[in-house]
Amino acid sequence: MKGAPRPTTLAIVLRKYDFSETSQTAKLYTREWGRLSVLAKGSKRGGADLRGPLDVLDLGEAEVVKRRDSDLHLLSKWLPSTGFPRLRHRLDRLAAALFVVEVLREGTRDEDPAPLLFDAAVEVLQMLESAGQGGVVAARAWFALRYLDQSGIGPELDACVRCGREAPPEVPARLAIHRGGLVCRQCLALRAEQTMWLTRGHRVVLRALRELRPLEFGCLAEDPGLLQDLMKLLRALLELAFERELQSLRTIDEVD
Numbered sequence: 333m334k335g336a337p338r339p340t341t342l343a344i345v346l347r348k349y350d351f352s353e354t355s356q357t358a359k360l361y362t363r364e365w366g367r368l369s370v371l372a373k374g375s376k377r378g379g380a381d382l383r384g385p386l387d388v389l390d391l392g393e394a395e396v397v398k399r400r401d402s403d404l405h406l407l408s409k410w411l412p413s414t415g416f417p418r419l420r421h422r423l424d425r426l427a428a429a430l431f432v433v434e435v436l437r438e439g440t441r442d443e444d445p446a447p448l449l450f451d452a453a454v455e456v457l458q459m460l461e462s463a464g465q466g467g468v469v470a471a472r473a474w475f476a477l478r479y480l481d482q483s484g485i486g487p488e489l490d491a492c493v494r495c496g497r498e499a500p501p502e503v504p505a506r507l508a509i510h511r512g513g514l515v516c517r518q519c520l521a522l523r524a525e526q527t528m529w530l531t532r533g534h535r536v537v538l539r540a541l542r543e544l545r546p547l548e549f550g551c552l553a554e555d556p557g558l559l560q561d562l563m564k565l566l567r568a569l570l571e572l573a574f575e576r577e578l579q580s581l582r583t584i585d586e587v588d
């Protein structure tokens with residue numbers, strides 16, 4: 333008798349290695365189970381169930397047999413739907429996509445699912461496929477902020493993190509990186525700390541990044557200068573959380 337079908341999930345390939353002549357191991361970011369390492373037996377030969385070989389940035393449907401005694405699970409089915417081929421048409425698109433991959437790979441834990449973060453990654457990769465220069469800059473900042481927000485470490489932008497005083501959205505303000513949010517003038521007068529100055533324009537764009545979907549970036553992409561400034565801030569917050577530099581952002585420095 334045939335057993336019940338195994339559950340499947342959408343997944344993005346974050347890393348792949350050759351394991352043998354015909355097999356690969358890979359790190360996946362799955363929608364339902366979070367990050368997972370898998371062994372894909374025979375994936376380089378390909379077959380009806382395992383349509384390999386797996387490549388970084390492939391999106392597909394995965395069936396995984398979990399192993400209790402090992403962190404390396406068995407990929408029993410892999411049906412890729414896209415590898416986002418147009419990302420490879422422009423270096424800046426590809427570099428931004430590899431930033432998304434690095435954040436998922438290094439900034440999440442095994443079997444700690446975050447479906448909204450997964451959806452954000454897919455959405456931004458789809459948008460990047462047709463993005464121009466301004467759109468690429470917006471996409472990076474959008475995903476960085478999404479990751480920080482989804483991880484519960486997004487910057488506080490509406491009130492002072494020290495005294496709780498509200499910060500009207502149209503007013504320039506100072507943001508203290510190490511505190512993860514705005515700090516009011518009164519609190520800074522009591523105790524100085526390193527801050528970044530946010531103009532009214534910065535604050536409007538930050539708010540828009542929180543509210544917009546990637547396909548609505550048109551208006552933001554016209555002013556990449558503000559987004560570049562904000563990316564410095566988001567990068568500092570990411571590097572504080574990761575406790576190191578992100579390799580993909582160093583690559584982006586060279587591409588830009």
Ligand SMILES: [Zn+2]
Nearest residue numbers: 492495516519
């Ligand atoms: Zn304050």
